[in-house]
Amino acid sequence: MSDRVVVALDVGGTGMKCALVRPDGSTLHTERHPTDAGRGPDAVVDTILAVADGLAGKARADGLTPVALGVVVPGVVDEARGMAVWSANVGFRNVPLRELAWTRLGLPTAVGHDVRAGGLAEARLGAGRGAGHVLFVAIGTGIAAAHVVGGSAAVGAHGAAGEIGHILVRPGGPRCGCGRPGCLEAVASAAAIARRYAELTGAPASAAEVADRASAGEAVAGQVWREAVEALADGLATGQSLFDVEAVVLGGGLARAGARLFDPLRAAVHERMTFHREPRLVPAALGDEAGCLGAALLALDSLEK
Amino acid sequence: MSDRVVVALDVGGTGMKCALVRPDGSTLHTERHPTDAGRGPDAVVDTILAVADGLAGKARADGLTPVALGVVVPGVVDEARGMAVWSANVGFRNVPLRELAWTRLGLPTAVGHDVRAGGLAEARLGAGRGAGHVLFVAIGTGIAAAHVVGGSAAVGAHGAAGEIGHILVRPGGPRCGCGRPGCLEAVASAAAIARRYAELTGAPASAAEVADRASAGEAVAGQVWREAVEALADGLATGQSLFDVEAVVLGGGLARAGARLFDPLRAAVHERMTFHREPRLVPAALGDEAGCLGAALLALDSLEK
Structure with missing residues (x-):
């Protein structure tokens, strides 16, 4: 269905890059929010979930169907368990992001690492396109x-x-x-x-x-x-x-x-x-949107599994 | 079927380690032959094919069914094309081993790299067993x-x-x-x-x-x-x-x-x-038989594809 979108967030130490992305990798809408990591990890998680929920709501209001969420963070990330294991910049220690997002948004959620997600996007949609x-x-x-x-x-x-x-x-x-x-x-x-x-x-x-x-x-x-x-x-x-x-x-x-x-x-x-x-x-080739696009790709890939 | 075996060869600069291996990784028979690389790459290829043919014949004589051949060599190996691209020790330059083996033996053949094959065997059957x-x-x-x-x-x-x-x-x-x-x-x-x-x-x-x-x-x-x-x-x-x-x-x-x-x-x-x-x-854990066991695993894996 052409009205399907995923919600994508790239959470950094200072800001979050957020987007609604179609299955073909095209971006429909972007937002940026401060991370304000100084408030502590719980507050950052609240913001992540609120922003994601807001984007899903915006998608629905626009007649689109949000089908999954992708969140990428820096540090050590256990993608299989959907866990932000350790992040100096954001203060995360073993945060079960996938579980928290599922509970709050009811959307299947992929959790990834910001640089790996950026690399994924560059390899599939950017400067590395065509190279295996x-x-x-x-x-x-x-x-x-x-x-x-x-x-x-x-x-x-x-x-x-x-x-x-x-x-x-x-x-x-x-x-x-x-x-x-x-x-x-x-x-x-x-x-x-x-x-x-x-x-x-x-x-x-x-x-x-x-x-x-x-x-x-x-x-x-x-x-x-x-x-x-x-x-x-x-x-x-x-x-x-x-x-x-x-x-x-x-x-x-x-x-x-x-x-x-x-x-x-x-x-x-x-x-x-x-x-x-x-x-x-x-x-x-994708500038600072690579991580966010990678988050969208992780979300889309998780639906195929 | 329990009588299926693969023929496995690990070709080094001085010698070839050869075996008949069951699908469960157990070795039924081993042989060693000199490589005698000084004779030039064509002669080495002839020896490889003759030894492999001999092993397939021995398997049949023993009531077994040889279903595939695995050959591993040192140097640069293009596994996808079944090609020994470059090997200083053995003198290979772009030798289409898979094709040559198929023509001579009529067996599906996997061509691999000796160290990668050894690693494969150690990871699946040896000291790395259980680690992903x-x-x-x-x-x-x-x-x-x-x-x-x-x-x-x-x-x-x-x-x-x-x-x-x-x-x-x-x-x-x-x-x-x-x-x-x-x-x-x-x-x-x-x-x-x-x-x-x-x-x-x-x-x-x-x-x-x-x-x-x-x-x-x-x-x-x-x-x-x-x-x-x-x-x-x-x-x-x-x-x-x-x-x-x-x-x-x-x-x-x-x-x-x-x-x-x-x-x-x-x-x-x-x-x-x-x-x-x-x-x-x-x-x-597998000593100098790791490469030969890895050749067998590559042959078995190729049958599953």
Whole structure:
């Protein structure tokens, strides 16, 4: 039936991206709401359920039939049990989101991980479309990945697959938020680039500003940018060694640096390919709606099972 | 029917392990033959087909019905097309093994990768039995892995998934056979351990001898062994970050070092786990028959498709 829609929510530390999405992946309506995580996890869950209920109500008012709900959150997510296991940003600890949503809305609910959902959407509807094996890497404050094969993202045994930000690339290097030195995230995330530049110059600058200054020929910015690109290339080469994908899709804030990132990164990845088949390295196409579209895909997929 | 068997061959650079295997995974008969790769790839293919034909004939003579053939080889294997794409040890370049076997034997044939097949067998019949997500790592002259989820091994887009030997662990470190410096294989394979020990002492020794001397308190051997264990732990931690498995199964020659490997390696992996769920780290259970059993499983699986 063409009037079927799913309700999709991508819950982040600061905001929620919400949508009504048709089975063909087209978006009918979007909303954004603050998460206001400081209120505590119970209040955030209340908001999630209220927003989802409101969207389902809007769908019905528009003559549509909401058939399922998809909610994606950051952190560790047990998709099989529909549980938000652990999330630093949102404060979740073992929240049975699927059960709570079913009780409140009476809709079958899929619970997923934000980056894996974003990767799913990029692989099926975005920059990875047509490739059977895709690695999606989101580079922002942190770095995380989703390995998507045949249209589904690897979840892992405990909902923690894809943590490419925490692979070792620089032994003895900068300490990562996770506690270990030399993780990819500690060298090549937007936050790490800003931190490194401030360390060397004493002047604060965002990663985007470092990219601008590197392009303008500023030596220190150039060095910081090169270090990050080299580390990213090491991380992506490790990913390719293990996953052997056709396409690597880069998303998140850092990917907005465009050619300033992609030109040197493609060259550095190329240099590292020996026996590997070199993957296409492409920017994400869905912007910050990837997670929400992925939530919709998870909801639609759950109906087929 | 209880008289059905599959013919299974694991073709290595020096020898072929061959078996008749029942659908329940039990082995009825085994044979070993030299590969004699120096004769060139055409001669090796002839031997493979003759040995397989002989085994099928033996099965029939014993009142059994051979229903499929499984052949696994090293290198890059395109399992979907049944093609041995590239193998340094055996000299294969784009050999259409499945087609050749079908023509000669009239049996449906599955072609697979030796390490992925070994991982499949360990995950389903060996040390990983009962775990849904397993990483099998074979450490010998080289290092390679198989990621097995739900009873099947990830193949990758081009048949090259699982190359954990070629992830970067020591930037600027020893040059690997693949041409890049600092690969896991260049630091922690049995060959790398022997090489490093000879470098430091001027005296040749196998990795097993280095393990013995390290246990006996020899300082240089202890240092070389520790360096290898630390690098392996870094590699396994990277694997766990990306795959999130329940069990890591170690096979290959180096795993025979037993507690001398597993005790320090478990401690070193444990130290590297931050947000991760720590995997069980266990020795392979099927010895050098894992690849051949995996070939049998691939043949059986192909019948179900």
